[in-house]
Amino acid sequence: MAEQILTQIEVDALLRGLSNGDIKTEAEKQAEEDYGDVRPYDFTSQDRVVRGKFPALEMINEKFSRSLRSSVFNLLRRSVDIFSEGTRTVKYEEFLRNLQVPSSLNIFQLYPLRGYGLLAIDPSLVFIIVDSYFGGDGRFHTRIEGRDFTNVEQAVVKKIVDVIFQEMNEVWKAVEPVDFRLTRSEMNPQFVNFIGHAEHVIISAFRMEIESASNSFFFCLPYSTIEPIRDKLLGTQRIDATEIDAKWTENLKDQFCGVALQLTSDIGKAEISVNDLVGLKVGDIIQLDRKAKDFLEVSIEGIPKLLARPGVMDSQYAVKVMDLIKERG
Numbered sequence: 001m002a003e004q005i006l007t008q009i010e011v012d013a014l015l016r017g018l019s020n021g022d023i024k025t026e027a028e029k030q031a032e033e034d035y036g037d038v039r040p041y042d043f044t045s046q047d048r049v050v051r052g053k054f055p056a057l058e059m060i061n062e063k064f065s066r067s068l069r070s071s072v073f074n075l076l077r078r079s080v081d082i083f084s085e086g087t088r089t090v091k092y093e094e095f096l097r098n099l100q101v102p103s104s105l106n107i108f109q110l111y112p113l114r115g116y117g118l119l120a121i122d123p124s125l126v127f128i129i130v131d132s133y134f135g136g137d138g139r140f141h142t143r144i145e146g147r148d149f150t151n152v153e154q155a156v157v158k159k160i161v162d163v164i165f166q167e168m169n170e171v172w173k174a175v176e177p178v179d180f181r182l183t184r185s186e187m188n189p190q191f192v193n194f195i196g197h198a199e200h201v202i203i204s205a206f207r208m209e210i211e212s213a214s215n216s217f218f219f220c221l222p223y224s225t226i227e228p229i230r231d232k233l234l235g236t237q238r239i240d241a242t243e244i245d246a247k248w249t250e251n252l253k254d255q256f257c258g259v260a261l262q263l264t265s266d267i268g269k270a271e272i273s274v275n276d277l278v279g280l281k282v283g284d285i286i287q288l289d290r291k292a293k294d295f296l297e298v299s300i301e302g303i304p305k306l307l308a309r310p311g312v313m314d315s316q317y318a319v320k321v322m323d324l325i326k327e328r329g
Contacts, residue, residue, distance in 0.1 A: 054202070054233040056175050057087060061204050064171045071163045076132045078210050085205040085216070093197035095220055102148050102187035104157050107194055108165065111179040115225035116194045118218075119161060125208060125215035130156045132210050148187055158185075164217075176229045195222050202226065265298045265308065265319050295322055 061084040072080045099105070104121035126149065133156050149157070165180035172178050186192050195201070204219040226233060268288030290296075298306035298319060308319035 056233045056235055060171050060175060064167055065206060067171060068167045071167055075159060075163060078132050081209040083207045085207055087202055087204050089200055089202055092195055092199050092201045095201055095203060096189045099189045105186040105192050106161050107183050107192060109181045109183055110225055111181050113178060113225050113228060115222055117225060118192060118220040120220060121217040122215045125217060126157055128210055128213045128215060129160055175232050199224065261300055263298060263300055265296050267296060
């Protein structure tokens with residue numbers, strides 16, 4: 001009888017099944033029979049239950065997606081839309097399992113916090129960015145799978161990564177000043193094992209649309225890294241206070257300063273009877289309630305604000321501001 005030999009593909013599949021638990025060894029099968037429905041629990045395991053949302057992190061992501069648009073536009077000179085697609089908590093191995101090969105995998109340190117994080121950019125988005133950077137229509141028509149990024153493609157992606165980290169540094173200041181520091185970049189998920197596969201990570205998903213093409217990129221933050229600032233990420237007060245962008249505030253101030261206001265000044269008032277009114281004729285003099293040496297009251301949009309003296313400037317009547325009217329109250 002001929003001896004059957006496994007192919008390399010079958011060997012790889014067998015090893016992968018053993019490592020992720022799909023295929024059980026004899027010892028594991030025996031343990032299941034011994035315990036029945038009871039499963040042993042390891043108290044030293046990192047398999048913690050992480051529940052709940054981080055409102056401040058959600059708001060950071062929303063603000064980041066808005067601020068990144070202009071920065072990417074300045075780099076690509078293309079219309080860009082960026083959307084935050086929420087956060088979720090998963091095990092690191094689950095996140096890695098969904099990554100394609102190749103992907104732009106950028107490991108960073110979230111200084112001064114301990115540990116590392118990962119910025120993962122989908123390969124389709126990488127090629128969209130590269131094509132747009134060199135003047136294309138953003139639609140990459142060649143095969144993506146099965147090849148690494150070229151040096152030129154990696155250089156363009158590095159520009160985008162730098163911009164992304166700069167914007168993240170700015171929006172995080174509202175909650176906790178941190179510095180996203182790139183340590184290295186990889187293309188294969190097998191080489192980004194900076195934490196245990198069983199650890200929980202918080203995934204922030206974003207979608208970038210460049211004209212008619214779009215795809216996703218992700219921030220992966222280990223729960224253990226952000227745990228020291230967990231209470232800050234659970235709150236919203238601090239980031240709410242700075243939610244309005246400084247640029248938006250400056251634009252509003254510029255527009256506000258250009259608004260035209262009506263300014264009026266009365267020389268005085270008087271009361272006359274109906275008989276006097278009916279008998280008025282050219283040359284009559286009406287005495288007002290102000291003396292010649294008194295200041296005139298100048299109103300802005302009907303509200304008295306200034307005291308002034310009347311005069312003439314460039315053949316036109318004018319007033320010279322002498323004092324401000326203090327608010328009553």
